[in-house]
Amino acid sequence: MPELRIGFIGLGGMGRGLVKNLCAKGYSVTVFDLDSDKIADAVMHGATAGASAVEIAAKSDIFAVCVTTAEAVRALALGPDGALAALPKDAVFLDHTTVSVEHVDLLRDACVKAGINYAEAPMTRTPAHAERGEVNILFGGEESLLERLRPVFKTYSENIFHVGPSGHAIRLKLIHNYIAFANVASWCEGFALAAKEGLDMSKVINIISAAGGKSGMMDLYGDLTLRRDFTPHMSLENAQKDVRYYAEWLGKAGMPAFMAQSVHNTYALASIMGHGSESCTAVIKAYEDLSGVQACLKE
Template sequence: MHVGIIGVGLMGHGIARNVLSRGGFALSFLDHPGNQPVDEIVSLGAVACATPAEVAAMSDVVILCVTGSPQVEAIVAGDQGVATALRQNAVIVDCSTALPESTLRMAEIVRAAGGDYLDAPMTRTAKHAHEGTLNLLVGGATDTLERVRPVLSSFTEEVAHVGPLSHGHRLKLLHNYVSVGFMTLLAEAAAQSADAGVDPAVFVDVLASGGGASVALERLAPFITEGDREGLPFFVSNAQKDIDYYRAMSEQAGAQHTVADGVSQALADAVADGHGQAYVPELCALFKNSSS
């Protein structure tokens, strides 16, 4: 199979290098200013394309790894989108974090063009993408998943089939709400602890030995104790986007989202203050009392 990828960012670059080096697949990618440096993947044989349609025309599988639903919709349904040049029976694998209702609409467009669609959002971080150990939450038909599983296996540790189409994105939003929500809460607590002059190592140790022990703590602890933000290279603006997608999904379902509203406001305030490109661990500093 020839693989295409659109979105060679922090996550997509790792996916691309493993599709090439571990999977041994031919790869085309969209040349875009938002890409990470592509020297490595070009050296491994990747070919740059000028438009999503050009990627689609060359590919049996097209992986999307972009910011959210507006970007996915433009790539799939735009004037030079993948649906305009899709190979028959090609599969779009959407690894973005997107709204479930948008996913269903994009799948209809792809099916009308003769292809099929899987939503396959990722859990884990850019480090895992580089190492080829991402986890995927896949929604869609079983036979479609099995057709592309060799490609997915080249950059993952686990591929979980979680239900019909759109359930991958639904579960990713649930996952990110819990994950980002925990980290936002923890960052607020860490900021108050620092304001009060508590030893940051003691703060972390107390949480780690009690009910605060969590992956959220593991990811934020390096910043709390040492100022190292690299435990989670995930922009605050993207965290806010994911929470707001969760809120939109909840509103459509008539579900409660009171806590999510508070998390969204905390993140929105940081973005409004010019910190959208800060990494999530830096919230521990951004939430501090400016007078302390």
């Protein structure tokens, strides 16, 4: 086992599983999170608690970040007191966060100026996959950097996709997430309409799932939604953030964003109505709250 010093910031749904698997494979991992309970959980799995992101960065060969937004990554990375300034030369700033297109360009340029390697590696799949070491890694960057990171990625991934040069991974991730969340919004709207019209919801989901309306997101969350389980494996507020990044990117690319804006507005409304911390599928509650129905399976 190579004596790599790995720093890891962000122990939420995905980060927790990644750290657990890194430790299980014998890597030395120092962690930090704003939630002390999450730090304690990581320590229980073999990690070391760090005092701050900057302190951890100063002692890291690979500094991994898995937080919520591009803005959060920049806040901890940039500036004279940021983690980037503390990293040793030729270390790797490993960005697992689903960020914006502009963020990747900004962080890559900042890393180059600091003599640091920037690795964009957003992920797909769920926290349950992270726990099992089965996430998909989308990597954008040089092949040589990917090979340097591949042994680390293998501890918590099932598939490692080299998407292309730096910037391509986040572009593909945002397209993927937009399609996934647009799909959720569409079948949640359809489920709510079916409930309002008095259809048998078990027949609704079974028939849709047997035809062209079937989707991976419905397979994952359709039955849970109709059973009123809104556990936030992927929160609604995170879905809203990803669709916002996608819609902004469309506009800057000179393309119309009317469909993306509609999807974003749907999630934004559900969040304003108080469902942001629930599952992305809680978007159905916006329709239910406004129409006075509830889409659920009969007991």
